[in-house]
Amino acid sequence: MKITNSNLFKEKAKKAIPHYTGTFSSSPTSFIEGVYPVYAERGNGCKFWDIDKNEFIDYFMGLGPVTLGHNYQRVNEAIISQLKKGILFSLPHTSEVELSELLCSTIPNSDMVKLEKTGSNAVTGAVRAARAITKRNKIAYCGSGGVWHDWQAAMVSRDEGVPESNKELIKIFDFNDENGLEQIFEDNFEQISCIVLEPAMFENPTKSFLKKVRSLADKNNSILILDEIVTGFRFHIEGGQSLFKIDGDIMCFGKGIANGMPLSAITGKTEFMRKFDDLWVSSTNNRETLSIVSSIATIKEMIEKDTISHCWIMGSILMEEVNKLAKSFSLNIELKGFPVRMILECKTQDNQVSKILKGLVLQELVKLGIFIAPGPIYLSFSHKIEDIKETISKFELVFKKISQIPENNYKNRLEGNLPTPIWTQKITPTRKLK
16 A cells, blocks of 8 residues: 555645644544555545545544545535535524524424534533533533643643643543542532533443432532533434433534534523523634535434434444454454444453554554544444445454464564554542542
């Protein structure tokens, strides 16, 4: 596989763009640098082609937003039709009302909607509303850390430019650790404005955990904000609320809401959403129509064709068969998580996590046309059974090759640099005091 043109553009980008691109997770340093392609040219369905004409089955899907598939006809038609009428107007467009009504009728506990452009903006807007409602400043947080605004960036290693005082305003607790969350409330009596929670990441929430989260929010008069940026329109058409049986006060959606177009949404009960009448949470492009009509088309397609169920089925087959193959080759490798949001875990024979082994697996897969990122693995409605079978066959080739390599020789087989971490967490999660 040649990546000559990718490398040429990479050198141009090095001079023109900090860390090569606007998104850390898509930077060449986030993959096996020197082996992975750097620039895409076009996509169709579950595949994309790089600028060197290499073809890949895509399991990153734009970092998760592409839920139906690249170049999806129904979405394209909606965008093209609206493009001929205009993109951004001096007045609101009726499509904003249509989408808001569609979201309210689809998502539980949603009476009103405020559109935003990114998941970061949506969750930050929700936090601001919670602070305004409760007249408190502190946040109890549990999630994968996808928000870059100051309130969340205070907890990560890339925290330069964030006021030191912000670190006192965010309290971290681990997923499924209701005792840690309880300790946060005990340590910060009547100071927690909201709980910000992803309903699920790579493990199932226990029933007691979600019930306790809801109970602690109610008991302490705090707002429960569900970060559904990933779970919404990927795990369930109604979001993690329905799948995992938890009611949020304010919910935030992004990524899969518009099949790759830049859009996010804050939804919630009227009593909380009305606070946005008083807040300076506003942006010129929030009402841009191409993304809005794209979202309408995406959600209607999901409902009419039950696209999410298809993704669960395809993902389940992929997980099951790949994990069987790993065992058959005596490799300590496993696809873990949910069929619609997986992660590849690679360990040595003495059960230690091995970045080198994972890098080697990813390197060999991408050379065979299977594009998997070091982080989450996503499918789309365009992934059909033949794509899954081809992917499984490529995993088999890779596992067979690696099974013949001694563990102490894995590093020598790497042809590029291992991914560099985007950030590490600096604030220690709260634990229950004994």
